[in-house]
Amino acid sequence: MAVAIINGNETWAKGFGYASLPSTPVTPHTLFWAGSTTKSHTAAALSLLVDNSSDYSSVGWTTPMSQLLREDFVLSDDWATAHVTVEDALSHRTGYPRHDLSIGAGGTRGVVRSLRHLPMSAEPRTTFQYNNLMWAAAGYLVSALSGSGLGEFFHRHLWGPMGMEKTFLGDWDPLFGSSGLELADGYWWVNSTGSYVRQPPGFTSVAVRADEGGGAVVSNVLDYAKYLRVMMAEAGPVSKAGHRELKNPRSFHDFHQDMFVGPVTYGLGWMSGVFEGHQVFYHTGTVTPFVTFMVMVPSKSYGLVVMANSYSHVRELVTYRILYDLFGVEESRRRDFESK
Known part of the structure; x- marks a missing residue:
């Protein structure tokens, strides 16, 4: 320790x-x-995109995820697909239960695309249900929008400026x-x-x-x-x-x-x-x-x-x-x- x-x-x-x-x-x-302390880093990375309106004008905390990842972010409910936002995904209020066993082979994109096959157990924004798959989607979103790997983005835009050379x-x-x-x-x-x-x-x-x-x-x-x-x-x-x-x-x-x-x-x-x-x-x-x-x-x-x-x-x-x-x-x- x-x-x-x-x-x-x-x-x-x-x-x-x-x-x-x-x-x-x-x-x-x-x-x-x-x-899962990683989650705060991913959220911080997304905040940089939200603030950079000149390059990422479509990105906001209340932007539906499906507008940003059109083919990949499809949920098992049509209304949820159209309305679940970036902040919904990052605050565990999408209506999806944990589903951790669905994180496996196929890479991050495969995890995101698996959401359409997984059942929801609540309506979006009605209850807190911890869900790691949504954070896989959030990391994938940073990569897809920035055109760089998530780790590369972290090093260049977060950890480097913070002096975190051993992360x-x-x-x-x-x-x-x-x-x-x-x-x-x-x-x-x-x-x-x-x-x-x-x-x-x-x-x-x-x-x-x-x-x-x-x-x-x-x-x-x-x-x-x-x-x-x-x-x-x-x-x-x-x-x-x-x-x-x-x-x-x-x-x-x-x-x-x-x-x-x-x-x-x-x-x-x-x-x-x-x-x-x-x-x-x-x-x-x-x-x-x-x-x-x-x-x-x-x-x-x-x-x-x-x-x-x-x-x-x-x-x-x-x-x-x-x-x-x-x-x-x-x-x-x-x-x-x-x-x-």
């Missing part, structure tokens, strides 16, 4: 445990699969091999043997290759600290209007409800809740067995990211403990998450 904490102008980062058994340690430079779109990213950094191995805990088993090499890569826009980022806690600083400061390359749109709530959900006061919402790649009177923006990431939790509290200039290479709820326990410590919450007021 690696952890980075932002407190004002200071950043602290440290690695714990092993990147590869039996003896390769985790450091702040160790790379991890960042899972990649998958281990297939052309720049990944020259990074000189180690990608942690993934491990599963086996109760029957009381030991960890290494995940077969390449397994995670295969699992997310077709969903680049939803879960394929590889990075480390140092680069994610840079990312959180940009997001908290509402700095470039994303415009001020773009930052507001990314955080503006579109849906209600119940993820991590027990940690926050009042409703928990979903914007465009960012979840939000109120903690100790301050608005918190966050997102988790899971590409089993890799897990990530990133959090920012702009009003306090607090940020933190936890990345680990074995699936467990330690991700949440560490994140919540750090939040409690940053806010100076007395022990008597802290919720006992460890016993749950």
Whole structure:
């Protein structure tokens, strides 16, 4: 596990445990699969297209996806096909349930085109249903409109300007091999043997290759600290209007409800809740067995990211403990998450 904490102008980062058994340690430079925290990057990329009206005049948050991907974005309901917008797709309110098992061979375009064969379980904009396929479509949209690969777009327009030189779109990213950094191995805990088993090499890569826009980022806690600083400061390359749109709530959900006061919402790649009177923006990431939790509290200039290479709820326990410590919450007021 690696952890980075932002407190004002200071950043602290440290690695714990092993990147590869039996003896390769985790450091702040160790790379991890960042899972669904990728979604905020894809949304930020789309915000650049929305803001660039001279080159992408047809692109807006309320533009129907089918107008932008005419042949590919066809849903199982005619009304939904005609009306589901970019922001609907990015806020999990399209009416589609999870359908994760439909992400497989055929590439990202194949995933998008499979939507016409998958059933909806609700009317669009009536309920929150987490759906990764829509984020595959969002990443595909960036590529189709820009004429470049999604990773290339990220490097050129997002990560480069942010100084994120150790962040990649998958281990297939052309720049990944020259990074000189180690990608942690993934491990599963086996109760029957009381030991960890290494995940077969390449397994995670295969699992997310077709969903680049939803879960394929590889990075480390140092680069994610840079990312959180940009997001908290509402700095470039994303415009001020773009930052507001990314955080503006579109849906209600119940993820991590027990940690926050009042409703928990979903914007465009960012979840939000109120903690100790301050608005918190966050997102988790899971590409089993890799897990990530990133959090920012702009009003306090607090940020933190936890990345680990074995699936467990330690991700949440560490994140919540750090939040409690940053806010100076007395022990008597802290919720006992460890016993749950």
